[in-house]
Amino acid sequence: MFNGSSNRPSHDLPDKDALKLASSGDQDAFGVLYQRYVGKIYSYVYYRTGNHHDAEDLTARVFLRALRHIPNYQDRGVPFSAWLYRIAHNLVANWHRDNARKPEIHLDDIPFHPSDLVLPERNLLRTEEQDALLRMIRKLPSDRQQLLLLKFVENFSNAEIGVIMGRTEGAIKSLYHRTLLALRDQADNLFRVEN
Amino acid sequence: MKILKSHKQNADLARLEQALDQILVPVNPRREFIEKLQAQLRSTAVSPRETTIRHQESSPETVTAIGLASIFSILMLAAAGFRTAVAILGLIGIASEFGKQLKAKKSAPVLRVS
Numbered sequence: 001m002f003n004g005s006s007n008r009p010s011h012d013l014p015d016k017d018a019l020k021l022a023s024s025g026d027q028d029a030f031g032v033l034y035q036r037y038v039g040k041i042y043s044y045v046y047y048r049t050g051n052h053h054d055a056e057d058l059t060a061r062v063f064l065r066a067l068r069h070i071p072n073y074q075d076r077g078v079p080f081s082a083w084l085y086r087i088a089h090n091l092v093a094n095w096h097r098d099n100a101r102k103p104e105i106h107l108d109d110i111p112f113h114p115s116d117l118v119l120p121e122r123n124l125l126r127t128e129e130q131d132a133l134l135r136m137i138r139k140l141p142s143d144r145q146q147l148l149l150l151k152f153v154e155n156f157s158n159a160e161i162g163v164i165m166g167r168t169e170g171a172i173k174s175l176y177h178r179t180l181l182a183l184r185d186q187a188d189n190l191f192r193v194e195n
Numbered sequence: 196m197k198i199l200k201s202h203k204q205n206a207d208l209a210r211l212e213q214a215l216d217q218i219l220v221p222v223n224p225r226r227e228f229i230e231k232l233q234a235q236l237r238s239t240a241v242s243p244r245e246t247t248i249r250h251q252e253s254s255p256e257t258v259t260a261i262g263l264a265s266i267f268s269i270l271m272l273a274a275a276g277f278r279t280a281v282a283i284l285g286l287i288g289i290a291s292e293f294g295k296q297l298k299a300k301k302s303a304p305v306l307r308v309s
Contacts (some may be wrong), residue, residue, distance in 0.1 A: 027237070034236065042224040052225075059224065060232050067236055130218045137219075152219035180208050187211070 015080045023073045030070060034063055037081060040154055041088050047149050048092045050138060058095060062088045082164040089146060096142070136186050144179040147172065 013021075013032055021029030041062050046055035065087050073083070137148060143165065150156045150164060158172045165172065 030236070031233070034233065038229055038232070039221065039223060042228075043222045046222045047219070055222075056224065056228050059228075060235065063232060063236060064239060067239065130214065133214055134218055137215075148215065148219065152215050153221055180211055184207050184211050 016075070019070075019073065019075070019080050023070050025071065030067060033080060037084055038063065040081070041084055043153050044085065044149055045088055045092060047137075047153060048145060049095060054095060058088070058091050061091055065091075078163055079160075082160075085150070085164045093142060133183070133187065136183055140179065140182070144175065144182075147175055147179060151176065 013029070015033065015036075018029045018032045022033060038059065042055055042059045045058045045062070046052070049055050049058065062084060066084060137145060140148070146165065147161060150161045151158075156164070158176070159169045162169045162172045167175075
């Protein structure tokens with residue numbers, strides 16, 4: 001990706017091998033990892049921030065930080081994606097903290113219009129209920145939002161989410177159940193009030 | 196009754212999961228953004244090899260200057276330490292002399308005028 005060498009790493013190179021090459025300074029290998037994860041990280045950050053502009057800005061920062069620290073990356077059995085999601089999670093947390101300090105921009109006021117994006121056809125017909133559900137998700141505590149996004153947007157298993165969030169599989173399972181119950185209760189209240 | 200309630204709850208949660216599955220779908224970034232970031236990463240990338248070369252580029256003059264500065268600072272620290280030690284010893288001397296004088300004053304015979 002970054003230099004013009006003819007001996008470029010293949011795009012189906014496993015993460016582990018690409019990571020080994022990238023941490024020893026092979027920029028093409030980092031390019032393979034970038035291409036593989038840019039969409040996933042963008043998606044995650046987008047749902048956490050609710051707008052394109054910040055999603056692009058934070059995604060760029062995630063990869064710039066990863067590039068800067070990849071020579072010091074140590075394989076501790078945690079997948080590369082988990083490392084990237086942790087960087088993304090920390091940057092999003094900082095972003096929320098910075099925004100909370102500016103009273104004129106309330107988090108709930110940030111427009112959230114995923115239908116403006118390139119989405120699958122099934123999502124174009126979004127109902128009011130689905131919009132309300134999205135708003136409820138954005139009001140959940142940070143770890144619960146992260147869990148839902150990793151589970152539904154990225155399709156990770158509980159074990160994989162546990163690795164990313166630094167918790168056990170059982171803890172994730174329990175947190176997921178509690179999150180669903182909380183969402184259901186909120187939805188019940190919302191629709192009861194509306195009716 | 197309890198079983199019915201729990202069955203209803205499970206059905207609610209299943210419906211909720213279905214709704215989440217429908218709305219939480221991957222969002223694609225703009226192609227221009229991906230390409231622009233790719234170019235940005237390319238321009239900021241510094242390979243470890245380049246970093247090593249930069250370390251080797253330190254000239255002998257720089258190394259000598261750093262060495263001399265280190266020796267000078269060590270000497271200055273030693274001198275400051277020596278001065279502090281001398282000052283402390285001086286203070287101890289003064290204190291002990293003062294103590295001796297007080298002792299001598301107390302033990303001196305007192306002349307009584309009758």
